[in-house]
Amino acid sequence: xxxxxxxxxxxxxxxxxxxxxxxxxxxxxxxxxxxxxxxxxxxxxxxxxxxxxxxxxxxxxxxxxxxxxxxxxxxxxxxxxxxxxxxxxxxxxxxxxxxxxxxxxxxxxxxx
Amino acid sequence: xxxxxxxxxxxxxxxxxxxxxxxxxxxxxxxxxxxxxxxxxxxxxxxxxxxxxxxxxxxxxxxxxxxxxxxxxxxxxxxxxxxxxxxxxxxxxxxxxxxxxxxxxxxxxxxxx
Numbered sequence: 762x763x764x765x766x767x768x769x770x771x772x773x774x775x776x777x778x779x780x781x782x783x784x785x786x787x788x789x790x791x792x793x794x795x796x797x798x799x800x801x802x803x804x805x806x807x808x809x810x811x812x813x814x815x816x817x818x819x820x821x822x823x824x825x826x827x828x829x830x831x832x833x834x835x836x837x838x839x840x841x842x843x844x845x846x847x848x849x850x851x852x853x854x855x856x857x858x859x860x861x862x863x864x865x866x867x868x869x870x871x872x873x
Numbered sequence: 874x875x876x877x878x879x880x881x882x883x884x885x886x887x888x889x890x891x892x893x894x895x896x897x898x899x900x901x902x903x904x905x906x907x908x909x910x911x912x913x914x915x916x917x918x919x920x921x922x923x924x925x926x927x928x929x930x931x932x933x934x935x936x937x938x939x940x941x942x943x944x945x946x947x948x949x950x951x952x953x954x955x956x957x958x959x960x961x962x963x964x965x966x967x968x969x970x971x972x973x974x975x976x977x978x979x980x981x982x983x984x985x986x
Contacts (some may be wrong), residue, residue: 864918
């Protein structure tokens with residue numbers, strides 16, 4: 762158990778819908794990262810937050826948004842969903858800007 | 874541009890043999906970190922080993938060791954005495970100066986009994 766909690770673990774929805782993925786980082790970790798892993802693909806960095814502030818942005822679509830709250834949990838919002846958004850979405854955290862990244866178990870999103 | 878490359882899409886190895894998974898990177902940064910993660914079929918990402926660019930000794934964690942050759946910009950993962958449970962996807966990842974972890978495309982390792 763990495764200490765990073767992601768909910769829901771599985772989610773099935775339809776095209777055009779909106780979903781919210783939630784992440785609780787390890788206790789005390791200030792940095793939260795979101796990654797997307799499509800079928801048989803590597804991990805694509807989406808976005809990073811550090812202590813509530815957006816720190817870095819990767820290949821995140823405009824239909825996606827995220828935030829980190831004062832209690833350090835983070836949410837990834839995916840809207841106007843398309844079939845291609847079906848993927849495993851990982852949240853990861855680390856205490857500061859460097860060092861090992863601890864991953865949650867992922868949220869598997871299926872868009873039908 | 875900074876880049877990380879895993880050239881082996883898949884490997885088959887006999888149980889109990891050692892296996893080397895290749896990883897090369899390209900950066901002009903002097904300070905960076907190198908990671909290996911394991912992803913079994915269940916999907917979770919499991920941290921295996923870390924090497925800092927200024928570390929003189931190769932990192933080791935149990936049966937895992939990182940063969941770090943800085944001049945060649947390679948960070949190969951060596952698994953000794955492979956086990957059936959080692960069958961998984963393996964990702965090399967780096968952090969170059971900035972803070973985000975960039976992953977390679979992965980190597981699917983299958984251990985044959």
